[in-house]
Amino acid sequence: MSQPAFWLSKSKFPLNFLRFFLPRKAARASSERASAAMADSSAPTRVMMAVNESSLKGYPHPSISCRAAFDWTLSKLIRSNTGGFHLLFLHVQVPDEDGFDDMDSIYASPEDFHQMKQRDKIRGLHLLEYFVNQCHQLGIKCEAWIRHGDPKEVICSEVKRVHPDLLVVGSRGLGPFQRVFVGTVSEFCVKHAECPVITIKRKANEAPQDPVDD
Amino acid sequence: MSQPAFWLSKSKFPLNFLRFFLPRKAARASSERASAAMADSSAPTRVMMAVNESSLKGYPHPSISCRAAFDWTLSKLIRSNTGGFHLLFLHVQVPDEDGFDDMDSIYASPEDFHQMKQRDKIRGLHLLEYFVNQCHQLGIKCEAWIRHGDPKEVICSEVKRVHPDLLVVGSRGLGPFQRVFVGTVSEFCVKHAECPVITIKRKANEAPQDPVDD
Numbered sequence: 079m080s081q082p083a084f085w086l087s088k089s090k091f092p093l094n095f096l097r098f099f100l101p102r103k104a105a106r107a108s109s110e111r112a113s114a115a116m117a118d119s120s121a122p123t124r125v126m127m128a129v130n131e132s133s134l135k136g137y138p139h140p141s142i143s144c145r146a147a148f149d150w151t152l153s154k155l156i157r158s159n160t161g162g163f164h165l166l167f168l169h170v171q172v173p174d175e176d177g178f179d180d181m182d183s184i185y186a187s188p189e190d191f192h193q194m195k196q197r198d199k200i201r202g203l204h205l206l207e208y209f210v211n212q213c214h215q216l217g218i219k220c221e222a223w224i225r226h227g228d229p230k231e232v233i234c235s236e237v238k239r240v241h242p243d244l245l246v247v248g249s250r251g252l253g254p255f256q257r258v259f260v261g262t263v264s265e266f267c268v269k270h271a272e273c274p275v276i277t278i279k280r281k282a283n284e285a286p287q288d289p290v291d292d
Numbered sequence: 293m294s295q296p297a298f299w300l301s302k303s304k305f306p307l308n309f310l311r312f313f314l315p316r317k318a319a320r321a322s323s324e325r326a327s328a329a330m331a332d333s334s335a336p337t338r339v340m341m342a343v344n345e346s347s348l349k350g351y352p353h354p355s356i357s358c359r360a361a362f363d364w365t366l367s368k369l370i371r372s373n374t375g376g377f378h379l380l381f382l383h384v385q386v387p388d389e390d391g392f393d394d395m396d397s398i399y400a401s402p403e404d405f406h407q408m409k410q411r412d413k414i415r416g417l418h419l420l421e422y423f424v425n426q427c428h429q430l431g432i433k434c435e436a437w438i439r440h441g442d443p444k445e446v447i448c449s450e451v452k453r454v455h456p457d458l459l460v461v462g463s464r465g466l467g468p469f470q471r472v473f474v475g476t477v478s479e480f481c482v483k484h485a486e487c488p489v490i491t492i493k494r495k496a497n498e499a500p501q502d503p504v505d506d
Contacts (some may be wrong), residue, residue: 095435123368123369123371150488152498153459154337154458155458155487157337157373157376158373158376159371159373159376161374162371162372163372220354232439243368244368244369244490265482265483268479268491274368274490274491274492274493275362275490275491276458276486276490277482277488277490279488292419
């Protein structure tokens with residue numbers, strides 16, 4: 079019977095014995111690596127969060143998904159280490175986001191469009207204000223800004239521009255059928271964003287009865 | 293021209309003015325929510341990490357991807373808050389993982405299989421020892437264990453059993469062609485694991501020349 083090439087293949091020594099075979103250099107390097115990893119900790123971890131509005135009518139507040147992702151980030155990642163993190167809130171406004179609300183509107187002048195844009199801007203700022211206020215209360219440094227376009231594309235291009243350490247995206251936890259139509263932002267970001275991505279799925283009991291109200 | 297139903301649609305008030313419209317109850321609830329999120333911080337955040345071996349011959353060390361994911365978790369999430377996190381290392385051994393090494397072996401007795409299993413166990417323990425030692429040096433509480441089976445299925449079933457707050461998986465950052473054959477563990481976990489999942493893609497300059505050596 080031929081001997082497999084692997085150096086441990088026929089060994090029956092207990093695990094502790096292995097330590098004597100590890101070269102000292104390797105042990106030292108391992109210890110240095112661990113220290114180096116922790117030494118990085120001086121610069122705060124920059125966490126980008128993509129936030130969007132709830133579509134509940136007349137209630138311009140953060141969506142259930144992005145609020146859940148924010149709360150999770152506070153309680154599970156940042157914890158008491160508020161000085162160690164820097165939050166970057168990005169809100170991407172889709173040009174026709176309010177199409178359904180405005181279907182009965184008639185646009186007759188440039189002023190109509192100006193008012194529409196003004197209204198969108200106020201809603202976007204109000205959304206970001208929610209997160210900035212919470213961070214301020216907790217003593218967490220943050221920045222917030224608005225961009226326009228296709229959320230998944232804009233989020234990935236902003237990651238490329240801003241170089242966060244981590245991107246957090248909420249996910250509505252849709253089934254495979256619904257996902258075909260609406261739920262692909264988080265999946266796209268996991269694949270294409272040039273930084274580690276964390277997807278926070280919404281809990282089943284947090285889903286609104288009507289998916290349009292998410 | 294009909295009026296859109298949205299309450300802010302025609303408003304030109306500056307953003308600060310909005311605050312007076314927010315019911316006090318909502319403001320109080322918001323503040324309480326922030327405090328509640330941080331109060332959760334008493335129990336450590338339980339982070340499960342799926343770790344695997346490098347397939348470099350004769351070098352039973354962690355793979356480049358899972359070592360990068362571990363280092364990232366230390367420096368970017370745990371930082372100096374070593375008491376706030378509890379690491380759970382899961383190593384899933386694939387039964388025929390060493391098929392290529394052993395292709396020239398002849399198995400003639402039950403003892404051959406016993407030796408093979410014994411060797412796999414030692415390699416798995418040696419892998420976990422690397423991570424447990426590092427955590428011990430840094431004062432981070434941890435646990436580590438081995439399971440057998442299809443990694444993506446086992447990882448998700450262990451998440452279901454252990455209920456971590458977060459699952460960290462390294463990803464080899466393969467292109468779409470290679471991914472069809474080998475790189476689907478992280479994608480599967482993002483979709484199916486019942487907890488938030490973070491995918492740490494390996495940097496391009498960390499890829500080995502031969503993908504088999506990953």
